Amino acid sequence: MAKYTITCKCGHEMTKKLFGKTADRERKIVWMEQNMLCPDCYKKQQNSLPLVAEKEICIVNKDGRFFVIKQGNSYAVKETLKEKGFFFGEYFPKDSQSMIPKKGWMIQDSEESTKILEELNIKIA
DSSP states (O other): OEEEEEEOTTSOEEEEEEOSOHHHHHHHHHHHHHHOOOHHHHHHHHHHSOOEEEEEEEESSSEEEEEEEEESOOGGGHHHHHHTTOEEEEEEETTOOOOSOEEEEEEEOSHHHHHHHHHTTOEEO
16 A cells, blocks of 8 residues: 555646555556545536436336436535435346345426426436
């Protein structure tokens, strides 16, 4: 294990602890410098993304068609989402072979839910 100072893609520097063989660490450093943003810039980027919901057939408590928010930082509007009938939880996309559940804000697909998404300026993909 060793500590390295990495210059991120955004130009900011950060210190990371890396483990493993020297060649693996050097490869990881190159990848991080080319692809990674510092935590502050990453947070800003995520906060600037618009909320986007996708219609997805998934298994929650029962099979159904739900709108799942897949992009954007929903933390700032979580109370509003709760008030409008959204719930946060784990779901299994019906077409996925993975046994690992995904997490997200969901609302049952209906005419009313489409209006709620439009009201909240959440794009539908």
